[in-house]
Amino acid sequence: MKYRWLILALIVVAIALPWCFYDWTHHRQAGFLISMLSQMGMMVILALSYNMLLGQAGLFSLCHATFFGMGGYATIHFLNGAGDGTLPVPMELMPLLAGLSGLGVAILFGSMATKQRATAFAMITLGIGELMATSALMFHHFFGGEGGVTTNRMIDNSLFGLSYASGLQVYYLILAWTVIAAALMYFLTLTPLGRMANATRDNFERAQFIGYDPRMVRFMQFALSGFFAGIGGGLYAITYEIVTYDALASSLSANALLMAYIGGTTVFGGPILGAILITLLQSGVSLLSNSWLVYVGVMFISMVIFAPTGLAGIIKTHGPIRQAGRLRLLVVPYLRLTIPSLGVLLGFVGLVELMSFLTIGAAQGKKLVLFGGPVDVHAALPWAISGICLLVGGVWLRFEAAGFHRVWESLSAEVRR
Amino acid sequence: MTALSLRDVRKSFGPTEIIRGITLDIAAGERHCIIGPNGAGKTTCFNLISGRFPITSGEILLNGERIDTLPPHKINRKGLSRSFQITSIFHRMSVFENLRCALLWSRGYRYSFWSPLWRQKGLNEAAEALLEELNLASRRDVLAGLLSYAEQRALEIGMTIAGGASVVLLDEPTAGMSNTETDYAMTLIRRVTEGKTLLMVEHDMKVVFDLADAITVMVYGQVIASGPPAAVRANRAVQEAYLGALEG
Structure with missing residues (x-):
């Protein structure tokens, strides 16, 4: 395990972080931080399980939230059962039941979808996602309609005698399950099934001629990824004590795709990176700006065009150069890239925010405040500054990018030798 | 003992019949080469035997058992x-x-998602041994897509024989290779198919007459001659249709 220390550090940080922001004077937990970290845990599971399909098996699924959501809905009913004593299962094992629910649904839908390949597969999963989202609004007994279903997580049944009254206890439950699920998913990549999933991704046809039925490989991979997504959904239900249509809607499926892709599908840990980043944007930037989704969208498109291997892929390509001890030669080129990039970013964000405040902001009665002073969105100056930043930055960036490319090429050629 | 047997196998794509009734017996342990001009249906024939395409009519038997369905x-x-190819x-x-x-698959792992590969000693040793045999040990951890063409061809042969199949079909294993590479590839093929039944499509006549115990000549989806190399070489129809033109 090359990354043992990195993983250990990540877990330690995740355990310690709530206490770093603990309000000792009032003895109060950092509620915002804990709910953000909890969200991250669920999203890490969702993104990793999605990458079992996209990155590892080459399956472009559009219904991953279905299994997350079904895990969530089922858990609400399990918790209600546990609450009135008909289901004597401790809280710590609820996510396992949620996973099994996800697995059941994934077996059902996977048996239809994985018979097909490529575009047909994507189409079927799109249909499944829409079907389930519609069902969630139609079948009130199980899904509760628009209002969703609710529960009370204080079921008074815990292996460790915990009440799960506080968000912190729930967060540690989430953390534990995130680590378990991630470890299991990593283990899967080292088994015959995991390797054959890679093989069918690379060459569907060849897999048949070494004795494997590639459809069976995909089906099993699909079902198992549904299991893990279900665990994520179970943790969602435990955290929020309510599950609505949002938990299986197509926007969450799209989110799973975004997190996995932006983080990097070619490296196991990539989706973890993506999940953390997107959740940070979601909870951090969304407080500052109405337009945070625009930024995520633009980031996604830029990644697809300029860095299809995602963040983890970018980091990974530096490996050989780092091993050769030449990484410091890249510092100056990177700095030269940063300056025009900031210009582009500033200009783009400026224009988007001005536009947003002209319409939505005005409707909400908000004023754009920058550097302590209000900005008049009807004046020409802020528009002009933003526009110039974007244009000049863009032209400059193109120029610098070409220079960076030359340095990069010569360095990697040198390292290869 | 017949390892592989084709009985009046036909294949049509739409209204066009590409394979027009092939009957062929390949004895166990035989090295059998299929030759013929481009478009004769050699590769299609392979695709039918290996199940890549379904046949239109006829029968294919492997060790006396029907496999065409x-x-x-x-x-x-x-x-x-x-x-x-x-x-x-x-x-x-x-x-x-x-x-x-x-x-x-041949080692019984099936779709296992519970056995960690790093602990499968026998499996890993077999893979390493195969790596040595193919002379690819120095390229062990390189992505297969980054290998040179000849190395990729060697890997392809290795993957084909890895599962221990008794009947091996090789589709133009030396196509696009230099003379040295071809010689090397043929030595490799001889070695790894020792004791197996080999059916091979090949264009290089030197390779064919060096290696084959039996030769089948296909033209326009039909077998025009089949037998030991000397008999095929002497066959008038073959000379007219194919060999004469090539050996000039």
């Missing part, structure tokens, strides 16, 4: 393995992983 993976499990490997996986994957 089975999907490719089941035919493979019965002991028939094939390579491809256009290299077909897992290009984003390492050379070692390619070979290990090719070994998995």
